């Protein structure tokens with residue numbers, strides 16, 4: 901019983917990881933219109949490459 905439960909847990913985890921991978925692959929990304937830096941998430945106020953405001957980033961799907 902215990903081994904079976906463990907296997908089920910691993911299987912569920914694998915499915916979650918697969919969904920996460922699919923999600924990141926299909927996710928939009930953002931490009932700096934000044935320096936061209938491409939990021940998956942804008943988690944900064946200014947571009948870490950050229951220092952321009954994050955407002956200058958455009959969303960690409």
Ligand SMILES: [Zn+2]
Nearest residue numbers: 932935947950
């Ligand atoms: Zn930039």
